[in-house]
Amino acid sequence: MEPETTHRPAAPARDPVAPRRLRRLAVAPEGFGSTTVARCVAAMTALGLLARLARYAQGLPFWSDECFLASNFLGRGFLGLAKPLDNGQVAPLAFLWVERAAVLALGFSEWSLRLFPLLCGLASVVLFAFVARRALSGPATAAAVAIFAVSVHPIRHAAEVKPYASDAFAALVLLAPALAWLERRDGSWRLWLLLGLLPPCLAFSNPAVFAAGGILVGLAVPVWRTGRAKERGALVCCGLMLAGLTLAFHMGFGASQSAAAIEGLRRYWSPGFPPLDEPAKVPGWLLGALTGSVFAYPGGGAKGASAATSLACLVGAIALARRGRGAMVVALSAPLGLNLIAAGLQRYPFGPEARLAQYAAPTIGILAGAGVGTLLESIRRPRLRRAVAIAGLAGMVACAIVPQVHSWRHPYRMPHDREAREFARTFWPELSRDAVVACAHLDFGLERPGTWQGQRAWYLCNQAVWSPSRRAGGPRLDEVSDDRPLRCVLFNEDPSRPEIAAWLARMRSDYRLRSTREIPVRSTFGDQGRIVVETWRVYEFTPLPSKAASVPTNPGEIPG
Known part of the structure; x- marks a missing residue:
């Protein structure tokens, strides 16, 4: 076996x-x-x-880093975005160009950007x-x-x-x-x-x-x-x-x-x-x-x-x-x-x-x-x-x-983000009633030395979103009259600065300064709630009787 x-x-x-x-x-x-x-x-x-x-x-409202980058899309075309950016920003060029294209196609807003x-x-x-x-x-x-x-x-x-x-x-x-x-x-x-x-x-x-x-x-x-x-x-x-x-x-x-x-x-x-x-x-x-x-x-x-x-x-x-x-x-x-x-x-x-x-x-x-x-x-x-x-x-x-x-x-990153938007949401439409509204910075080239805009970045971005004039492509200066004055906004600048005085002198060569209004705005910055007062100045101009305005019809137009 x-x-x-x-x-x-x-x-x-x-x-x-x-x-x-x-x-x-x-x-x-x-x-x-x-x-x-x-x-x-x-x-x-x-x-x-x-x-x-x-x-x-x-x-949500733009927060600081968004404003620092997004403000670069207001005054630059595609070629301008290839140059050093304002506010110490660094971003890939293709991203910048896509964002610029979104602004051109859909307008400047939180949604489009x-x-x-x-x-x-x-x-x-x-x-x-x-x-x-x-x-x-x-x-x-x-x-x-x-x-x-x-x-x-x-x-x-x-x-x-x-x-x-x-x-x-x-x-x-x-x-x-x-x-x-x-x-x-x-x-x-x-x-x-x-x-x-x-x-x-x-x-x-x-x-x-x-x-x-x-x-x-x-x-x-x-x-x-x-x-x-x-x-x-x-x-x-x-x-x-x-x-x-x-x-x-x-x-x-x-x-x-x-x-x-x-x-x-x-x-x-x-x-x-x-x-x-x-x-x-x-x-x-x-x-x-x-x-x-x-x-x-x-x-x-x-x-x-x-x-x-x-x-x-x-x-x-x-x-x-x-x-x-x-x-x-x-x-x-x-x-x-x-x-x-x-x-x-x-x-x-x-x-x-x-x-x-x-x-x-x-x-x-x-x-x-x-x-x-x-x-x-x-x-x-x-x-x-x-x-x-x-x-x-x-x-x-x-x-x-x-x-x-x-x-x-709590629809905001920092209190100032909400404060800046809420103020702009009411300020710009009210200012535009029966007036041509312009920005001294965007429309008349009033810049401060350097490339750091700081608090002005919130001002510029929220203006671009909420100003009827800005959304329409900029102020129509040919429409300025005694009944429809030009209201020009200057944000948080010392009027005694030589650059401001020179700008006012140029404006007075074409317009009559009818009034000046100061608007103090309390803003909350940082985690500790630091209070800062921003000063908005509104200069109201009407045409000089003997001289037509010599500035461009649409100085706020951005080159492509």
Whole structure:
């Protein structure tokens, strides 16, 4: 009788691509089937879209940074925006041109100037869901989408006249083909697509250079290991393209644009630079930076308030690396490393505010989502795991809703933002009754030395929104008469200044000064409620009996 033998099935042939996919497609824990995850992703994506639309629909008044940038669209055409900006502002040229086009097409308003950032914010939510599904699986995907969708900063910046929303969108546009190639590694066309996306992304976002550089660092080793000439050639072309764009946008245009503002920016950014002159303080600074506002997703802040998110990112990075996704971890985290290098060179801060690092929002969303997914998988009891997941989703919903409710109840960033708009909303229409209204600054070129407008930026932007004359293209000086006088507004200037006296002398050569009126306006500045009195002066002119006005019919017209 023959001895009994045990027959075992032969091991399947090893597929070099399959292990990568299997490591990504980890089996979802009980209670988190693919249908449940898909529903959570769809619900969080919809919530993110609604939150951004709700923020935009509130129509909040311009706040300081918006005014400082938006005032540049009042007196400049497209070519003028290529020159150094007023108020120490630095912004990518493509973003400036899109905003200028919005003003030409839709007029100057909160709605028109915030439309492009809104579109970037909405597109980012949808694209992030696509990218997260490429990078993660199971509950990690839902967690990542939820974190990105409801985070305070991406929602806020999707309704601001600043390029922060386009920073996040540009980073996502670059990540999409890169992560798709890392998943499949089945051809070069995605790398060529990445090459084609580099110019527009860097034209619309200055910090996108960190995202692009980090992505190429993450792709370098996997692409080279393929041994295929097409992939290697595409990657080399991407590197050369990035180098050329960096020279053009940052060493060329960017250096010219920021030349006058760079010292002021460095002072403002100084908390985001490591104290290299005091090496003993560098570890503490680094710990604070890596647990501070840069990682404030879905919420958080400075001084370690974002430590939980930082820890989740660390857990997620380790988990992904252990599952064979090390190249993806490098592509996601290397942009932060490049930002740290730039901070050490005092070229760009690492923090201290989340808005300056919106390019990192996709990275933090994916890594934190992976960390949350790993922590959920570590909970062995299915009912407890499900309860924790439901509580987490409820918390995410609250993160999306609570800030919007607060914003509806307090519709302004700072008290002066609201005060400036409310005053302008009544002042300009009332001043325009039976009169031609002009601005001494915009219509008669009365400028103060330098490029810092300060409080005048609020005045200019709110005038552009609420003045009937400004919305109509500027004052019609040929309509000035005794019955319809010219009322010219001078904002917060000392009338004894030589420039003001010279302007009044020129005006009196064409008009008779009928009256002067001073309007003191109390304004609240800063978190401490500092009261500042702004003085608005209204000069009312009528034509001289023997001389017609010699100024242009429409001096407020802006060149295209």
